[in-house]
Amino acid sequence: MSVERTLHLNAFVMSVGHHEAAWRLPESDPYADLDVEHFKNIARIAERGKLDSLFLADGPVLWNQVARRPSGVLEPTVLLTALAGATSRIGLIATASTTYNEPYNLARRFASLDIISGGRAGWNIVTTAGLDAARNFNLDELPAHKERYERAAEFVDVSLKLWDSWADDVVLADKENGVWGDDGKIYPPAHEGRFYKVAGALNVPRSAQGHPVLVQAGSSENGRDFAARYAEAVFTAHQTLADAQEFYDDLKRRAVEHGRDPEHIKILPGIVPIIGASEAEARAKEAELNGLIRPEFALPQLADLLGIDAGELRLDAPLPASLPDEDAIEGAKSRRTLVVNLGRRENLTVREIIARLGGGRGHLTFAGTPAQVADAIERWFTSGAADGFNIMPPVLPSGLTAFVDQVVPILQERGLFRTEYTGRTLREHYGLPRPANRNVLV
Secondary structure: OOOOOOOEEEEEEOOOOOOOOHHHOOOOOOOHHHOHHHHHHHHHHHHHOOOOEEEEOOOOOOOOOOOOOOOOOOOHHHHHHHHHHHOOOOEEEEEEEOOOOOHHHHHHHHHHHHHHOOOOEEEEEEOOOOHHHHOOOOOOOOOOHHHHHHHHHHHHHHHHHHHOOEOOOOEEEEOOOOEEEOHHHEOOOOEEOOOOEEOOOOOOOOEOOEOOEEEEOOOOHHHHHHHHHHOOEEEEOOOOHHHHHHHHHHHHHHHHHOOOOHHHOEEEEEEEEEEOOOHHHHHHHHHHHHHOOOHHHHHHHHHHHHOOOHHHOOOOOEOOOOOOOHHHOOOOHHHHHHHHHHHHHOOOEHHHHHHHHHHHOOOEEEEEOHHHHHHHHHHHHHOOOOOEEEEOOOOOOHHHHHHHHHHHHHHHHOOOOOOOOOOOOHHHHHOOOOOOOOOOOO
């Protein structure tokens, strides 16, 4: 089957896999979360599969009880700089918070990664939910959800000004006359806003792709509007095709309302593919992983997401009938609603919800043969639910190897996915234009 659109696939990497019990398997290295060679191997596997990018989540907080799972998280732009030297084509996307950074430092860090990688960097913009993170940065309370997005909007505006503070042709390298660059083509932001004051130009020039690709991962009302205004790729979570289609249509419509081409925003839900030679084998793998979950570790995290005390949850009972609604949540609003809807829709017990979240924290988990996984991806792609997927292997590296060696060839045979890279930058992989410098008249 041939289609005009191009499927996009990212490898979302998390230590030894997305399933929280993956580290307990005999094949897993419980120390891999701090092993650069482990991540280099994963990056090379993803590049062998011609995937668009490698994506690293992050947060300025210790995410888990260290008893629960491997909890070391290397700073992602530093790790991706190492991976840039181990690869040549695959995109490199790192998560960084607008709530707990300053625009100049972060814009410089991503510009540096973009230049070192030859134009393969992307920034997953997050506002960071959770009181624990706030308390690591001189705050007693989590800033309100709406304020975090207002701050994020100004943060990105300042970052764009900084990335555009050099014209593409600043450097003259005129040895004869002793003139290295043209100071008339430097454009200091001179920004004074509600949250930030940034006077001077960046000390890093524009990259091969202009500036890093802007990625966003929030699906609340504020998150959707922010994505429609700024994002070039959106990482999202959906459990049903209908919910994914609604989100896809809504975000594309909002992008048009912001004067943007809807094809310049790629919507990429997460999927946790559990692959077996037969459907029964895949489900047995899923059951093995779920059987290794320790519910006593998962309960507090679920309770925090729902905005209740862990004592209100009973493992073998459904969710409590009365829960705070989304408006009362200042953390991950959309993810809370997804989990509540999942539990209510399928009448799941808390124990069953924990098992469903163990592999992907609310992202779609799909157990089946390579052909069945490819069918699911194709169905969402051709039904107006996704421009591609964030692949979240439950176990690494074996889950990514299985996807690359068994599912990708099927997608290629169907004419859905590239057989070779045709570009070198992440923008080229996504089919996005190189942004013009807003300071330079064309």
